[in-house]
Amino acid sequence: MxxxxxxxxxxxxxxxxxxxxxxxxxxxxxxxxxxxxxxxxxxxxxxxxxxxxxxxxxxxxxxxxxxxxxxxxxxxxxxxxxxxxxxxxxxxxxxxxxxxxxxxxxxxxxxxxxxxxxxxxxxxxxxxxxxxxxxxxxxxxxxxxxxYSMLSPLWRLEGEAVALAGLEADTDVCVEVGDRVPDGVDALFEHAAAGQPALVIKDRGHLGWRYDARPEGEYLWLRALRNQELVGWMVLAAGAVEGRQALWIMDSLVVQGDDGARRALMAAAGRQARDQGLDTLACVATDACHEWDALQQLGLRVVHSGYSFAGRSYVPRRPVAWWAEHISLALGDTDLL
Missing domain, CATH: 3.40.630.30 (Gcn5-related N-acetyltransferase (GNAT))
Known part of the structure; x- marks a missing residue:
């Protein structure tokens, strides 16, 4: 036996x-x-x-x-x-x-x-x-x-790099390229987080680990400055998600309502994609994304991806449906790239 x-x-x-x-x-x-x-x-x-x-x-x-x-x-x-x-x-x-x-x-x-x-x-x-x-x-x-319960579909937003590179940006916003977390991210996050019910913490500790310290990752930083003060940032990575080759927006942060900083970052990202020989600039978003309208107004179109987030809540007064409505997740909040 x-x-x-x-x-x-x-x-x-x-x-x-x-x-x-x-x-x-x-x-x-x-x-x-x-x-x-x-x-x-x-x-x-x-x-x-x-x-x-x-x-x-x-x-x-x-x-x-x-x-x-x-x-x-x-x-x-x-x-x-x-x-x-x-x-x-x-x-x-x-x-x-x-x-x-x-x-x-x-x-x-x-x-x-x-x-x-x-x-x-x-x-x-x-x-x-x-x-x-x-x-x-x-x-x-x-x-x-x-x-498990279904949390949210993962939407893909993509636009033509050349068109986005041609966006006219406000002259008072300067976008610089870097290879590490810029100064001022903690203060910007604190400002952006005001009044948000659920927000993944994007401070220096998290960002330095997620992007700068990763052994097998290659990421590019964009920082938007107005009067030498950080008003927005974006992290980019070239690669394929679902077989779609693009320059991907891994993560970004702009205070809600600062359309000038968002537009300047998007234009700079389009130029980066164009200069790398990539036709497409893309990002992903969940149902709770706060920038749906702004991203589409800048020229990104929404495409249903083949991914969906599943979840399980351990907060009795916060079922998965509540999280689906309130938590916005970016590509950098996954391990896809």
Whole structure:
């Protein structure tokens, strides 16, 4: 009689990086076309160096090999004036070789449930919301067994680089190109956050980690100045999302109503795309985007992407429908690029 192997479920530690990557790189190479193996430096950037913390629940066999992982990246959020945590679910997997066995059926769920119990709670230091972009199979399992709900479609907005480069900008706004977080981002975020019910915190700590410190990322900064004061910024990256090659707006911030700064940044981004030989400038947005009208007035058109955000709320008075109405997520709030 064959003995049923023992499965251990536990939280990850920084020392687990190589074991996780051995399984992650092998499994994703089998299912994802064009997959590039992840380095240990990239893994540590995500799960160890993240100022909001990394989380992962692992399922291991008796030899310590990782069979399944349910993981997420912490995100700091300003929720009605209070700094709290939410998380983006990423990099979850289950070894195809153990999905079908009866003793191991639901191993993905077995890893996911303790993850949710450990990290999802309406309290200090816990995740008030978990969100992600699940593939169809993970969505079905999450909906049926892990209480996922649909949060928002992910919309794509795109425009012709040459046309955007020709936008006339206010002469009192100067846009400069840089390679790192500009000075003044904290004060600008504080100004922009006033009165917002839910806003991902885009301060120097977050931006420096997300863009400047990423080992496998190449990003370009634009900073908009008026009288030498920072009035807006934008982060750009060339690449493909859903097979669409473009210069992508990863993230940007302008105080609501400052159309001059927004227009100047968009024109500068169009010039960057044109100069890089790219026909398209694009970004993504959720239903709660505050700049829908402004972006379309500047010449971007809305296209439905193939992605949708799923989520689970841990705040009783804030169901997923509330988050869908109030939280705006950018491309930089995903790990797509």
């Amino acid at each position: 064959t003995r049923t192997p023992e499965i251990t479920l536990r939280e990850f530690t920084p020392a687990d990086g190589e074991a996780i990557l051995t399984a992650f790189n092998r499994i994703f190479a089998e299912v994802q076309e064009g997959f590039s193996p992840r380095s240990l430096a990239e893994w540590r950037w995500r799960f160890v160096d993240n100022p909001a913390g990394g989380r992962a629940s692992l399922a291991l066999d008796e030899q310590g090999r990782v069979l399944a992982q349910y993981a997420g990246l912490g995100v700091r959020l300003l929720l009605e004036g209070e700094e709290v945590l939410i998380s983006q679910s990423v990099d979850s997997f289950c070894d195809p070789a153990v999905r079908g066995g009866l003793a191991r059926a639901g191993l993905f769920v077995q890893a996911g449930r303790p993850y949710a119990e450990r990290h999802g709670f309406d309290g200090e230091g816990e995740d008030r919301l978990m969100y992600g972009l699940p593939v169809p199979g993970a969505w079905r399992v999450g909906r049926d067994q892990l209480q």
